[in-house]
Amino acid sequence: MENMLTQTAARPLPTGAPLTATSQPVIHLRDIEKVYQTKTIETVALNRVNLTINKGEFVSIMGPSGCGKSTLLSIIGLLDEPTSGVIELDGRPVQSYSDKELAYLRNQKIGFVFQSYHLINDLSVLDNVELPLLYRAGVGGKERRERAYAALDKVGLSARTNHFPSQLSGGQRQRVAIARALAGRPEIILADEPTGNLDSVMGEEIMDLLLGLNQQEGTTIVMVTHDEQQAHKTQRLIRFFDGSQVS
Amino acid sequence: MIRHLFTLIWNRKRSNFLLMAEILLSFFVLFVVSVLLVNNYYNYRQPMGFTSDNVWEFNINPGQDTINRKETLRRLVQELKATPGVAAVTWTSNTPFSFSNNNTDEYRYKDKGAPQTEIFDTDDDMVKVLGLNVVAGRWYDSRDDASSRHTIVVNQRFADEMFGQESAVGKVLTNDKHDEEWQIVGVVEAFRSGSDFASNDPTIFIRRALQDTARMSNTEQATLLVRVQPGSAAVLEQQLVRKIKAVTKGWDANVNTLAENRKDKLKFVMTPLIALGLVGLFLIINVALGLFGVLWYNINQRKAEIGLRRALGATGNAISRQFLGEMLVVTTLGVAGGLLLAVQFPLLGVFGLATPVYFMAMLLATVLVFTLTAICALQPSRIAAAIQPAVSLREE
Numbered sequence: 001m002e003n004m005l006t007q008t009a010a011r012p013l014p015t016g017a018p019l020t021a022t023s024q025p026v027i028h029l030r031d032i033e034k035v036y037q038t039k040t041i042e043t044v045a046l047n048r049v050n051l052t053i054n055k056g057e058f059v060s061i062m063g064p065s066g067c068g069k070s071t072l073l074s075i076i077g078l079l080d081e082p083t084s085g086v087i088e089l090d091g092r093p094v095q096s097y098s099d100k101e102l103a104y105l106r107n108q109k110i111g112f113v114f115q116s117y118h119l120i121n122d123l124s125v126l127d128n129v130e131l132p133l134l135y136r137a138g139v140g141g142k143e144r145r146e147r148a149y150a151a152l153d154k155v156g157l158s159a160r161t162n163h164f165p166s167q168l169s170g171g172q173r174q175r176v177a178i179a180r181a182l183a184g185r186p187e188i189i190l191a192d193e194p195t196g197n198l199d200s201v202m203g204e205e206i207m208d209l210l211l212g213l214n215q216q217e218g219t220t221i222v223m224v225t226h227d228e229q230q231a232h233k234t235q236r237l238i239r240f241f242d243g244s245q246v247s
Numbered sequence: 248m249i250r251h252l253f254t255l256i257w258n259r260k261r262s263n264f265l266l267m268a269e270i271l272l273s274f275f276v277l278f279v280v281s282v283l284l285v286n287n288y289y290n291y292r293q294p295m296g297f298t299s300d301n302v303w304e305f306n307i308n309p310g311q312d313t314i315n316r317k318e319t320l321r322r323l324v325q326e327l328k329a330t331p332g333v334a335a336v337t338w339t340s341n342t343p344f345s346f347s348n349n350n351t352d353e354y355r356y357k358d359k360g361a362p363q364t365e366i367f368d369t370d371d372d373m374v375k376v377l378g379l380n381v382v383a384g385r386w387y388d389s390r391d392d393a394s395s396r397h398t399i400v401v402n403q404r405f406a407d408e409m410f411g412q413e414s415a416v417g418k419v420l421t422n423d424k425h426d427e428e429w430q431i432v433g434v435v436e437a438f439r440s441g442s443d444f445a446s447n448d449p450t451i452f453i454r455r456a457l458q459d460t461a462r463m464s465n466t467e468q469a470t471l472l473v474r475v476q477p478g479s480a481a482v483l484e485q486q487l488v489r490k491i492k493a494v495t496k497g498w499d500a501n502v503n504t505l506a507e508n509r510k511d512k513l514k515f516v517m518t519p520l521i522a523l524g525l526v527g528l529f530l531i532i533n534v535a536l537g538l539f540g541v542l543w544y545n546i547n548q549r550k551a552e553i554g555l556r557r558a559l560g561a562t563g564n565a566i567s568r569q570f571l572g573e574m575l576v577v578t579t580l581g582v583a584g585g586l587l588l589a590v591q592f593p594l595l596g597v598f599g600l601a602t603p604v605y606f607m608a609m610l611l612a613t614v615l616v617f618t619l620t621a622i623c624a625l626q627p628s629r630i631a632a633a634i635q636p637a638v639s640l641r642e643e
């Protein structure tokens with residue numbers, strides 16, 4: 001089986017969007033391969049992926065279900081190791097980072113929006129959003145609270161701060177997951193279908209929020225989406241395609 | 248972080264409550280097992296109250312000889328005492344480490360009944376033969392010949408239980424019918440006569456004199472305890488046996504050393520003790536496994552949470568600290584409940600054991616429970632934290 005990576009290099013930029021991307025690479029993937037091995041089957045989820053993402057870029061990734069988008073994102077997000085290949089973050093291969101340094105990078109640099117949200121059911125919405133700041137030295141309780149409120153406000157959930165995830169709709173949970181990624185004010189946001197569960201109006205709003213972050217704060221964003229329209233609003237669209245095999 | 252910890256514990260109160268209950272129960276089982284084990288150890292470490300080295304026990308059977316038994320015995324004791332190498336001889340109704348005992352609760356002081364009390368009828372030389380440690384008053388002697396009451400010496404335990412802070416010396420005990428009286432002339436420190444693991448039970452020594460004709464029945468065998476010079480050997484033993492034959496003209500006699508008897512008795516009490524120890528060990532392992540299972544399951548349920556925290560920037564150590572912290576709080580609550588229950592035992596005097604035994608057992612059970620829960624909290628969270636976050640995140 002073969003995964004193909006098609007890069008559409010010259011996409012027209014959305015009208016009026018200032019060019020925030022630089023030519024300074026933050027993420028660089030070289031010959032990344034990911035093979036999932038189970039008892040019965042071997043799945044090649046990523047097959048020799050080469051990809052460079054520059055600082056301040058807003059990239060979207062599209063492709064059919066099961067083609068390895070989430071896998072790619074979790075490797076970029078330092079949540080999983082590739083079977084082979086090299087990932088460089090700010091020019092340094094991540095294999096050389098210690099466990100502590102990796103934790104630091106995940107905490108300070110990267111904000112991850114998971115496809116399946118991953119909220120802690122035993123914590124309130126507010127506590128969930130505060131979580132990344134909890135692992136950051138030098139951020140006091142008051143500041144944590146304020147930044148969590150601000151992030152929840154941005155996704156329109158300030159009225160739900162004391163709810164628990166089980167008391168929220170799917171779309172609301174998704175927005176909590178987005179707020180959690182925003183609260184840490186990361187340099188890089190990795191969003192796995194962040195609007196997948198939202199109605200079109202809400203999806204638009206989140207999209208605008210991300211665009212705003214990208215343009216005003218220079219946040220580098222990699223977003224997986226199934227929405228062509230949204231994808232076209234970003235600076236670069238990468239298409240992932242699973243060649244032959246479906247497991 | 249501390250606040251976060253308490254928020255988490257509070258929000259998970261239902262499952263934490265179950266954990267707490269499990270910990271409380273485990274603590275309690277460990278406590279009861281500990282009490283049994285600690286009690287034996289505690290007894291073992293207490294003073295015996297006497298020395299059994301260089302003491303020989305002669306069991307003398309007069310057989311059909313009913314004439315002048317008392318007189319013969321009196322002469323025998325004198326002859327033995329006069330033998331070189333013999334330090335002291337006493338005529339006693341019972342000996343330490345024997346397999347039979349004689350006890351009663353017939354004594355009373357004013358309105359107060361005595362506890363179950365071990366009784367030894369002995370003569371004036373018992374104190375010398377066994378090296379008893381008299382801590383108040385004196386041992387009985389010829390000065391008591393004229394007494395109209397029985398003369399007795401009690402051990403400190405008896406004195407404490409009967410008179411508390413008051414001095415026992417001079418007190419007069421009676422029985423239910425008020426037709427006999429016992430005057431206390433002295434107190435000995437302890438008398439753990441049962442075995443190395445026996446407790447220091449309330450004991451009284453009642454004076455009997457060979458002059459007193461009332462106290463040797465026709466069926467009674469005579470038991471003599473003889474303290475010999477250190478290093479005395481078989482030669483002296485032969486000599487003493489020959490002397491017994493000569494003086495008594497054919498009474499039967501056999502000899503043991505108290506040291507041997509002590510060993511025999513130890514062997515005898517060790518068997519149930521080892522069984523108890525094994526049952527205790529089995530219970531501890533059982534509780535440990537139960538606790539381990541519950542805690543392990545609890546933390547395994549939270550693998551996704553661990554993955555998420557790792558993804559958001561928690562280090563492996565931060566994860567371990569969090570789970571350790573949570574378990575510490577829950578365990579403390581569970582143990583506190585258990586201690587509240589356990590402390591009722593000494594307060595209500597359920598088993599009637601020495602108070603330090605309960606507290607040592609509480610300490611032991613507490614240490615065991617905390618160690619177990621710490622391992623149970625650390626081990627699974629360590630393992631989970633070492634997995635790639637993406638992998639543990641999938642465990643939902």
Ligand SMILES: Nc1ncnc2c1ncn2[C@@H]1O[C@H](COP(=O)(O)OP(=O)(O)OP(=O)(O)O)[C@@H](O)[C@H]1O
Nearest residue numbers: 036037043045064065066067068069070071072247
């Ligand atoms: N833990 C795993 N073990 C085995 N196979 C896996 C595992 N995780 C993913 N895969 C396989 O890897 C391939 C890529 O999965 P991935 O989740 O990256 O797809 P995706 O592009 O994100 O799909 P979707 O759009 O449905 O989210 C799939 O074929 C999937 O079955």
Ligand SMILES: [Mg+2]
Nearest residue numbers: 069070115192
């Ligand atoms: Mg996916």
